[in-house]
Amino acid sequence: MSLEPGRAGEPELTTSLADCPRLENADLFEFACAGCGDCCRNRRDLVLSGLDLYRLARWMHLPPRVVADAFCRREIGQSTCLPVLVLRPSARTGDCPFLEGDGCAVHPARPLACALYPLGQSIDPDTARMEYYAQLPLCGTEAPGRTLTDYLQGAGVTERAGTDASWAVECTRLSDLLRQAGGREHPRFLPAVRRVERALYYDYSTQDEFYPQFRENLETLYHVLQTLLKT
Ligand code: SF4
Numbered sequence: 001m002s003l004e005p006g007r008a009g010e011p012e013l014t015t016s017l018a019d020c021p022r023l024e025n026a027d028l029f030e031f032a033c034a035g036c037g038d039c040c041r042n043r044r045d046l047v048l049s050g051l052d053l054y055r056l057a058r059w060m061h062l063p064p065r066v067v068a069d070a071f072c073r074r075e076i077g078q079s080t081c082l083p084v085l086v087l088r089p090s091a092r093t094g095d096c097p098f099l100e101g102d103g104c105a106v107h108p109a110r111p112l113a114c115a116l117y118p119l120g121q122s123i124d125p126d127t128a129r130m131e132y133y134a135q136l137p138l139c140g141t142e143a144p145g146r147t148l149t150d151y152l153q154g155a156g157v158t159e160r161a162g163t164d165a166s167w168a169v170e171c172t173r174l175s176d177l178l179r180q181a182g183g184r185e186h187p188r189f190l191p192a193v194r195r196v197e198r199a200l201y202y203d204y205s206t207q208d209e210f211y212p213q214f215r216e217n218l219e220t221l222y223h224v225l226q227t228l229l230k231t
Pocket residue numbers: 039040043046096097098099100103104105106107110111114
């Protein structure tokens with residue numbers, strides 16, 4: 001499959017990934033970012049994973065919780081019952097708080113959604129299989145001969161894919177656990193969600209690698225939840 005970049009990104013025209021063409025690794029994806037910054041403007045929906053927050057925190061030499069306090073809005077997912085961190089837009093411009101001019105002030109530590117754009121990613125929580133979709137119409141300029149694999153490697157997506165898949169699988173498992181325990185109706189729902197939030201986002205030293213800490217946090221978390229969610 002070959003797609004033609006060159007038009008301004010208009011992600012609001014795309015209603016869901018199911019409407020977008022799916023790309024295989026060897027497919028041509030001849031897109032290069034033109035650095036216009038348009039995908040960072042009016043950006044109110046940028047959800048962070050634990051790895052996203054950890055990478056930002058390491059880049060800023062700050063603890064993850066401090067970065068979340070400074071730059072994120074906390075929500076609880078309506079259907080998932082999971083804690084969600086969303087980058088809080090600048091109160092002055094409505095743009096991403098890290099947009100400086102047309103550029104990203106945290107580019108080497110930018111979140112997955114930014115590294116992927118204008119691709120979308122879906123992960124099957126049962127098999128951890130990842131699929132990639134092109135959000136049309138594409139922005140940017142042309143990079144002749146570039147394949148999806150080239151693009152993902154260049155954007156740093158490939159090297160974190162295993163952790164991102166594991167994150168999706170574990171979030172699905174945690175969501176099932178919280179919902180099966182009664183969700184918001186459970187008397188200790190809020191303490192449970194706050195404990196999940198700690199394990200997913202905050203209990204990390206940026207001196208150490210993310211993934212081993214993630215696994216260790218989850219092991220402790222499942223024990224704590226067993227007690228907390230007992231009725
Ligand atoms: S983190 Fe960087 S790339 Fe992502 S929306 Fe903000 S400014 Fe843009």
